[in-house]
Amino acid sequence: MNATGAGGNAPAGAGASPGASKAPSGRPLGSRLIGSLEVRMLLLALAIAVTLSFASPYFLTKANIFNLLDQSVVVGLVAIGMTFVILTGGIDLSVGSVAGLSGIVLGLALKEFPIPVAIAMAVGCGALIGLFSGILIARFGLAAFVVTLGVMAIARSLAYIVSGQTAVSGLPSELSSIVFTTFAGIPANVLFLGATYLLAWAYLTYTKGGRTIYAIGSNAEAARAAGLPTLFYSVLPYVVSGAFAAVAITFSTAQLLSADPLAGNLLELDAIAAVVIGGASLYGGRGSIVGTLIGVLIMVMIRNGLNLLGVSPFWQGSAIGGIIILALLVERLVSARTSARA
Amino acid sequence: MEPLLVARGVTKSFGGTLALSGADLTLRSGEIHALLGANGAGKSTLSKVISGHHRASGGEVRLRDRAVDFRSTREAMNAGIGIVMQETSLAPDLSVLENIFLPELGTPGRLSFRRLRARAERILEELWVAETLPLDAEVGRLSAAQRQLVEIAKALAGDAELIVFDEPTTSLSPSEVEHLFDIMGALRESNRALVFVSHRLEEVFAISDRVTVLREGATVGDDVETASLDQGTLIRMMVGRDLGEIYAAPQARAPNADTAPVFEVAGLASAPLVRDISFAVHPGEILGLGGLVGAGRSEALEAIFGLRDRQGGTMTLNGRAVSFRRPVEAMRAGVGFVPEDRRTQNIVPDLSVRENLLLAHTGARRLPGLGYRSRRARIEALFEALDLPIHRLDDPSMLDFSGGQQQKIIIARWLLLEPRLLLLDEPTKGVDIGTRQAIYRILRDIAAEGVGIVVVSSDFEELLGVSDRIVVVSDGSSIADLPSGALDEEKLTLLAAPRTSMARTTNLLERLAHEHGGAAFWILPDAARLVCLGAFVADPAADPGFGAGEAAAFADTRVAVGLGTGCGDANGTTADGFVPEPDGSLATLVVPVTNRRGHDMGRIGVVVPGAGEPEAARRIADAVHALHAPDTDKEAA
Numbered sequence: 016m017n018a019t020g021a022g023g024n025a026p027a028g029a030g031a032s033p034g035a036s037k038a039p040s041g042r043p044l045g046s047r048l049i050g051s052l053e054v055r056m057l058l059l060a061l062a063i064a065v066t067l068s069f070a071s072p073y074f075l076t077k078a079n080i081f082n083l084l085d086q087s088v089v090v091g092l093v094a095i096g097m098t099f100v101i102l103t104g105g106i107d108l109s110v111g112s113v114a115g116l117s118g119i120v121l122g123l124a125l126k127e128f129p130i131p132v133a134i135a136m137a138v139g140c141g142a143l144i145g146l147f148s149g150i151l152i153a154r155f156g157l158a159a160f161v162v163t164l165g166v167m168a169i170a171r172s173l174a175y176i177v178s179g180q181t182a183v184s185g186l187p188s189e190l191s192s193i194v195f196t197t198f199a200g201i202p203a204n205v206l207f208l209g210a211t212y213l214l215a216w217a218y219l220t221y222t223k224g225g226r227t228i229y230a231i232g233s234n235a236e237a238a239r240a241a242g243l244p245t246l247f248y249s250v251l252p253y254v255v256s257g258a259f260a261a262v263a264i265t266f267s268t269a270q271l272l273s274a275d276p277l278a279g280n281l282l283e284l285d286a287i288a289a290v291v292i293g294g295a296s297l298y299g300g301r302g303s304i305v306g307t308l309i310g311v312l313i314m315v316m317i318r319n320g321l322n323l324l325g326v327s328p329f330w331q332g333s334a335i336g337g338i339i340i341l342a343l344l345v346e347r348l349v350s351a352r353t354s355a356r357a
Numbered sequence: 358m359e360p361l362l363v364a365r366g367v368t369k370s371f372g373g374t375l376a377l378s379g380a381d382l383t384l385r386s387g388e389i390h391a392l393l394g395a396n397g398a399g400k401s402t403l404s405k406v407i408s409g410h411h412r413a414s415g416g417e418v419r420l421r422d423r424a425v426d427f428r429s430t431r432e433a434m435n436a437g438i439g440i441v442m443q444e445t446s447l448a449p450d451l452s453v454l455e456n457i458f459l460p461e462l463g464t465p466g467r468l469s470f471r472r473l474r475a476r477a478e479r480i481l482e483e484l485w486v487a488e489t490l491p492l493d494a495e496v497g498r499l500s501a502a503q504r505q506l507v508e509i510a511k512a513l514a515g516d517a518e519l520i521v522f523d524e525p526t527t528s529l530s531p532s533e534v535e536h537l538f539d540i541m542g543a544l545r546e547s548n549r550a551l552v553f554v555s556h557r558l559e560e561v562f563a564i565s566d567r568v569t570v571l572r573e574g575a576t577v578g579d580d581v582e583t584a585s586l587d588q589g590t591l592i593r594m595m596v597g598r599d600l601g602e603i604y605a606a607p608q609a610r611a612p613n614a615d616t617a618p619v620f621e622v623a624g625l626a627s628a629p630l631v632r633d634i635s636f637a638v639h640p641g642e643i644l645g646l647g648g649l650v651g652a653g654r655s656e657a658l659e660a661i662f663g664l665r666d667r668q669g670g671t672m673t674l675n676g677r678a679v680s681f682r683r684p685v686e687a688m689r690a691g692v693g694f695v696p697e698d699r700r701t702q703n704i705v706p707d708l709s710v711r712e713n714l715l716l717a718h719t720g721a722r723r724l725p726g727l728g729y730r731s732r733r734a735r736i737e738a739l740f741e742a743l744d745l746p747i748h749r750l751d752d753p754s755m756l757d758f759s760g761g762q763q764q765k766i767i768i769a770r771w772l773l774l775e776p777r778l779l780l781l782d783e784p785t786k787g788v789d790i791g792t793r794q795a796i797y798r799i800l801r802d803i804a805a806e807g808v809g810i811v812v813v814s815s816d817f818e819e820l821l822g823v824s825d826r827i828v829v830v831s832d833g834s835s836i837a838d839l840p841s842g843a844l845d846e847e848k849l850t851l852l853a854a855p856r857t858s859m860a861r862t863t864n865l866l867e868r869l870a871h872e873h874g875g876a877a878f879w880i881l882p883d884a885a886r887l888v889c890l891g892a893f894v895a896d897p898a899a900d901p902g903f904g905a906g907e908a909a910a911f912a913d914t915r916v917a918v919g920l921g922t923g924c925g926d927a928n929g930t931t932a933d934g935f936v937p938e939p940d941g942s943l944a945t946l947v948v949p950v951t952n953r954r955g956h957d958m959g960r961i962g963v964v965v966p967g968a969g970e971p972e973a974a975r976r977i978a979d980a981v982h983a984l985h986a987p988d989t990d991k992e993a994a
Contacts, residue, residue, distance in 0.1 A: 222725050226712065233707035240664060240696050240703070241770070242685035242720025300707035 052294035052346070056309045059342060063313060067320040074323055083312075083319050084205045091208050091311045092263035093286040094293075095215050096145075096256030098307045101290050102219070103252050104232040104299025105152060105159035109144065110260040110286055112170035114279030117141045117261035119174050122183030122274030130190055138261045144170060145257025146250065153249035163253075167283070174276040184273040194269045204266045216304040224248055232299025288339050289314050294346070313342070359422070361386050361519060361550045362407065362438075367416035368574075369402050376402040378574040379416070382552075384519060389541060389551040391565035391583065393558075395595050395761075395789030398571040400554045404521045407552070408440035409433030434460055439512025440521040447504055447511075449497030453477075456496050457510045480510045484540055501650065502533040509540065520544065521552040526560055527787065529650070529815075538564050556595075556789055558588050559818065570594040596791045604797050604822035616640060617676055619809030620692075620778045625670030627660035632833035634670075638778065638809035643800060645824030645841065646813045648853045653833035654813045655697055658780045662687045662694040675777065688721045693771035697782035697813075699760070703767045710752045710766065711736075717770045732773060739769045742802075744795065761792025768799065778809045785819060797823050817846045817853075829853055829906065837906030839888065844908075848881045848888050851959065852906070859891065862950075865984055866893040866961070873973055875899035875943075875965035879950070882924040882960055885911045890959065899943060899964045916964055919945025924960060935969025944969035948981040 124133035219225035293310030295302025409427030570578030630653035663681035696702035935944035
C-alpha cells in the first residue's frame, strides 16, 4: 500500500507529460462501463433474469414482475439506510429488530391515534434507536458491530415485552391503502421505493452531506481536517437506517394488517447482502445507491426464482448464500483484472 | 573487488504502469551505496525487488555471481538481504525482542527465549542502544527513531550481509540522523553492503561511497563514486535538467515588523505536548517553526486550527480575538492548514481528484449543495499556476499521482479558500526536489500577496532556506524567535535540543551566576554576533543585555569588549581571565565548550560586577571543562 502512497512507483505521474499518463478519461467508453461495478452487477442481474425466464415460464409474467417489485420494498428500504451506514465504514445489525419493535409501536399506536400520527411515532421510534446507536458509535468510539449487536438484542426483547408476546392484530383496514393504492397501474409502495431511491441517490451524489458520508468512510481524519462536520454525518446514517427500518415495517404491516414482534427477523442479513452485492466496501467510502438497488433486485430475483422452481425453503439459504459468495468472488477477480488493465 | 550483488536491466510493472524500466545496480561489501532519484523514480521499487517484496518482471539480479529471483522476503533474508523500510514493517503490539526475531517465530520447533534475548542484547550493543532500547518495550510505544533501530536489529538478527535502508531519515531529527549514520558507518566497517535510498543530497554526500541515480524507472547514473560528483551534477541526473536556486529568494524588502501581525498566538497549551507556545506572523512573512519531531510543533498547529483541545492561550487574527473550536470556524475566519501526513490526514482515496481538491471548499460551505461549478475558473487558474495536469482533474483516485503532485493538489485545496493565514506541516515530506522547489516558489508567491505563512519542518536546511524568521520549539515551549539570517543548521540543532538534555548546562549557569554574584550565559558566537542558548542572572547589575533564545550583535550588549576578546580566538586561549569593560563596571569571562567528540558547543560565559578575580576565572574554567557536555552526548544518542 505504501508503494502507491508515499513511495511512489508511478513514473507516469512523476514525468508529468500529458501523453504518458493513462487517465481513465482517455479510455474508450466500453471499457469504462465494464470498469464500473454497477454496470457489471447490472449485467449479472440481467443474466439471472434471463436464466430464470428460461427455467420458469412464469418468471417474466406481469404478475410475477409486480410480485418481484412488491417483495423488493421491505428489503429495498432497509438497504438504503444500510448503504448510508456502510458507506461510513460502519454496520447496522439492529435493523431487523428495530423493524420488529417499530412495527409493534405502530400497531399499538394505531389503537389510540390516527394513522399518520401512528406512522410518525413508529418512524420516530426507529430514528431514536438509530440516534442512540449512532451517538455511542461516533461520539464514544464504540465498535459499530458490537453496539448494533447489543441494540439488536434490546430492540427484539422490547418488542416482545411491549407486545405481550403476541402479534398486534385487528389494525384499521384503511392502513392498507398505502400499499394497494395504484398510480398509473403501479402500486404505491413500489412508487415510494422508486422515489426514495431517487432521493437517496441525489442526496449521496449532489449534497455536502452525501459527499461527507463518503469522505468519512474513506478517510475520516482527512475529512475532519478539511472542516467537514464528521461527527454529525457519522451519526446521521444510523438515524436514517433506523428510520428506514421503521418505514419498511410500516409497509409490511399495512399488507398484513398485523404487527408481529418477530417481524423483520434476519432482515439485516438480506440488507447487508444487497449492499455488498451492490459493490459497497465494508471498509467504507466505496459503494453507491444504484449498486444497492441492483443488489436488492438480485437478492429478490434469486429468492423468487427458487420459489418458482420449487426449491425447498430449507435449501434456499444455501443457494442464496452460495450465490452471494460466488458473486463477490467473481467480482473480486474481474475487478482485479480491470484495474490492472487501467 | 567482486561485487556482492549485481542487478542488470531490472523491470517491474504494476498492472499497466511501468515502475522500473531497466534499472542497473552494483553493490559491494564494505560500501554504502546511495540509491538516489526523485519521487516516483523507482528507488523504493528497486529496493523491494532486491529484498524480495516484489518480483521483478524482467532483467537479472545476481548475488555472489549466482542468479537469484526471490519470491518472498523470507527467501531474500535467507540469502542475507534485509530491508529497513520507510513505513516500518513491525508488529506494534509485540515487544522489541519479539519483533527482532519475528522471522524466526515462524520456524517450527521450540524457541529458547533466553538464547534469543542474549543474541538481541549483543545486537543492540552493536548498535550502541543496549541501554536505551528495552527489549520488553512494546514497539507501538516507541519513537520513530527507536522503531527504526528495531528494524535494523531485525535485519542483523537475520544475519543480513546486505541491508537496504529505504528513506531512513525522513522522520528523524538531525541528531538521530547523526546516530543512524554512525551505525551505518559501523555496519560498513563490519564489511556489510548497505544501500541508502534517499532524495536528500546532503545526506548522500555525507554518508555514501558510491551513487546510483534513477530517473523514471531507469538507471541514469550507474555506480558513480560520490567523491567525483557535485550537487549540481546529481540534481541534473535526478531531474534531467538544470535547477536554479532551490529556495525562492525572500522578498527584497523584509516584511515590516511594524505592521500589525496577521496572526498572533500567546501561551498556547494543549496537553500533552504543547505547553507554552507563542509567536506572531506578519503579512507577507514566512515563519518557520523549528524543532525536533515530537517537540509539539504539529500539535500546536492542530490546536490553533481547532483540531485539538486547548487548555490555554490567546489568539488574534487580523487584530480580532479568535478561538476556534472546530476547523470549520478557523476556515471561515480565513485560516488554512495542510497537515503533515498526506495519506492519513489529507487524501480521501475513494473520492476523485476534483472532490479531493474541493474538500476544504465543501467543508467551509454553508449551503447543502456542493457548488463545484462556481469554482471552475479558479481551479483552472490554480492548476495552471501549480503546473498540474487539468485533464486529470476527474481521475478517480489521487493515489496514482506522484507524491509531489499529490502535495500540490493538497496545497491547492487550501489556496482555493484564499486564506489570510496558511499553516503547513512538513509541506515537502516525501516530495522530490523539483516539486520542492515549486512549492517554495508557491509559498513565496502567496506570501507576496500579503498572506501570513507558518511552516513546520524537521529539515533544518529547508527551514532556514524557506523562512524569514524562525521560532524554535523545544519540549512544547517556544524558546527562541530569531531571523533565519542569524541562524545556521548547527545553531538550530542546539537550540532545538530537548530542554531536559540541557539541564546540566542550565544548572551550571545558575550555579555559576550565584557563586560569583553575577550572570552566566551559554552562547553560540559567530563573528561579531551571538545566539544565546541559555542565560541566568543572579545580580541584575551584571545583566549581559541578552537573554535565552535571543540573537544580538556583540556591540549591542553590555559586555561588548568582553565578548569580542573572549570569543575572538577560536581556541579560546583568552579564557585565562576576566576581560573588563572599558568603564570598569563589568568583567566577562568566556570559556569554550566542546562535547566528548570534540564538537564545538559554543561558549559559556560569566559576567561579574567589577574586575573579576583570576582565582574565580580558574574555578569557572574548571567547572565548564568538567561539564564536558555529557548531556549533549546523550542528546546526540
